[in-house]
Amino acid sequence: MITNDKGLVGFKHKIMEEVCRLAWNDELDEEHKEKLVYKLAPGPKPEYRCCVYKEREIVRQRIRLACGLSTTYNEGSKNIVQVIDPACDECPIHAFSVTDNCRFCMGKACLNSCKFDAIRPGDVRMHIDAAKCKECGMCASACPYGAIVHLERPCYKACPVGAITYDENGYCKIDESKCIQCGHCIHNCPFGAISSKTFLVQIIEAIKAGKEVIAMCAPATEGQFGEDISMASVKNALIKLGFADMVEVGLGGDMTAAYESKEWAEAYAEGKKMTTSCCPAFINMLKKHFPEQFENNMSSTVSPMCAISRYLKATRPGCVTVFVGPCIAKKSEAIDESVPDNADYVVTYGELRALMRSKDIDFEPVTDEYQESSIWGKRFATSGGVANAVIECMKERGEDVSDLKLHRVAGGNECKKALLLLKAGKLADDFIEGMVCPGGCVGGPSKHKTEVEITKAREALLSKADDRKVLENLKKYPMDKFSMHRDGKKIDLPD
Template identity: 45%
Template sequence: SVTEACRGCIAHECMESCPSGAITKINGRAFINQEICKECGMCKKVCPYNAISEVMRPCKKSCPTGALHVDEEDRQAAVDKNKCINCGACMAGCPFGAISDKSYIVPVVNALMEGKDVYAVAAPSIAGQFGPKVSVGQIKDAFLKTGFKDMVEAACGADAVAVHEAEELKERLKRGDKFMTSSCCPAFVSYVEMNFPELKGMISETVSPMIATARLIKKNHPDSMVIFVGPCTAKKSEIKKPNLAKAVDYVLTFEEISALFDAFEIDFQNCSDLPVSDATLSARGFAQSGGLSNAIALAAKEIGVDLKPVKINGQSELKKTLLLAKVGRLDGNFIEGMMCEG
């Protein structure tokens, strides 16, 4: 868009540089016709007064890997699957709800209606999702009233993951590795695999708490169906990985489970505050920035490992830290990476 800094100069370099003829002069100032503007940025580059501000589409601006681009012909946004890490940032950034992921709510409802043994594995962040006055115990009862066999905290698997990851780090350091990265955030793992393939071997082979909990449920209940419920759309891509297949059947976001509760007319005020004691306090803090390192630190201390965590979140921090790791200048031996900010 053109700002007040426009001088309406005689040279009108912005108009001359525009490849689509989107710029005209109205009342002595440049005007950009957004319907034919290609968002190429040429006018901004040539304006001697910096009078043109760059307005990027929210979806494109929010994408941490540059996977989203706008077609020059039809002006439609498109996602480059070779760059997309399924983090869901574009969906959150789009003000029109024009981008969506695949929903599994229909097969989940069908399974519930058929009376199958469906278990919900709930992410720690489910606490507070339905208001400050709704407890996790009431949420568990809501799952039961909806037809789920049980609700199990994903943090249940986090305790086992912390111990296993600490032991894995010990073995890696023993064999000469300088560091190891976390593997719980699927978007972070995809980011490393796509942008730093030489560091792929440094990613922890320990599964995420979601997978660990699901495997435990299916070990005890072989004929059950497991649904993960959480805030992260990237989990929908994680369950499709060949080495993790059949652990989790479907993933529902908090928005989807909220819609399901509404469809079943669940009133939390009428839900009992059931006991929930699947995990430790440190395991419940797993998903918070630094929570994974804190949990692993406890396990590492018991087996004599000096954990030196580097806690990072967001694309800019991730890129900087991974570049340092790539050239051997990482100040630590464990990278806890989270794609989301905060």
């Protein structure tokens, strides 16, 4: 799979793998960490950077992140997404730049259009004085040769909420009050300067301590590793790794759909708009950028991840729950103290693969069958899947859904547009299904293959699922033992 940071992904995962090996061997001390730095960046010539000393410093910072710590340049930060300053130094600082297309023409349209005296003739082309430039873009519009271009840093361009700025040295800075932890900036940075905290070490420590560590695999998992790797295959590999068990979070999708459908029915009767509550980046966008809509319009039902975590903690007291999926923002959901009994840890598919390699374990096809979720819960991972499951539950209760109007949005900018309409009172639809990743969770920043590859393998696997109904499926589970509401207090049943 080609990404902006493809050349660095293998190196990043190698660091995580080696950190895991140290953790398994009780060698995760400062001496062994420093030996690891020199093992991965031996020198004397650098492999990725301008010098081996910078390369080693970046490795040190990645080791910190692999241990669940902030970088030393951002000590004390609770943000999941972190910037590694030494890796962030190759992008152009200026937004507008004159290219070689400049003919040094006599008309000087660019100079005449600038109201800030920011353009002057250079030796071979026009030159923009960054100190004077107000980035209005008039010069670029005026140039008949298109010789002046607007350069947007890929991390800045990828952020849907304007959380990324730059300091006087050009280093990327993340405004944590705005950041929705979607992680899109991570894979859009071609220098690997942005990454996220990883909690593999803590999971290893829990397994070694003899705790009952249970994996919860996202609905997006089916198809991530090819058509031959079913949920049963994933479960088999995780148990070999040391997990006590695995549960598919599609079951949590059934739970969420059942309870959210009751909220939707009540809201529709009252003429009230409502949004879904599954995508943590969408929830972060609501909470930080649309607080009034967060309070008034968001469903109070927990996400499928939280639903399964609460189910496991209610039925297997003392267990440690670990969510596995393609989502960076799920890490921020797990540490949100306002939602009790959520997942203890979250790992992405790339992180899981690094953990597996540290124990020389790989996925293998198996003949076993495993299904706990309805097909509706399984399809939570794709855009429209949540709304379809909610509507299915309403139909199963015999409710008329013919007049319901749904607004399905996927992608950060599309989510923001929908919420702006909601805020302005101009949303014509009744409900918003918001997913910040294009295509839904299957298009998450830590997906393991391309969307085309995943979709093909995924459909082949989903075609083998049975046709159980959502509400009927939930009768097999003790829904009266835990709350499906965010505050963790109210317990009711899904009918």
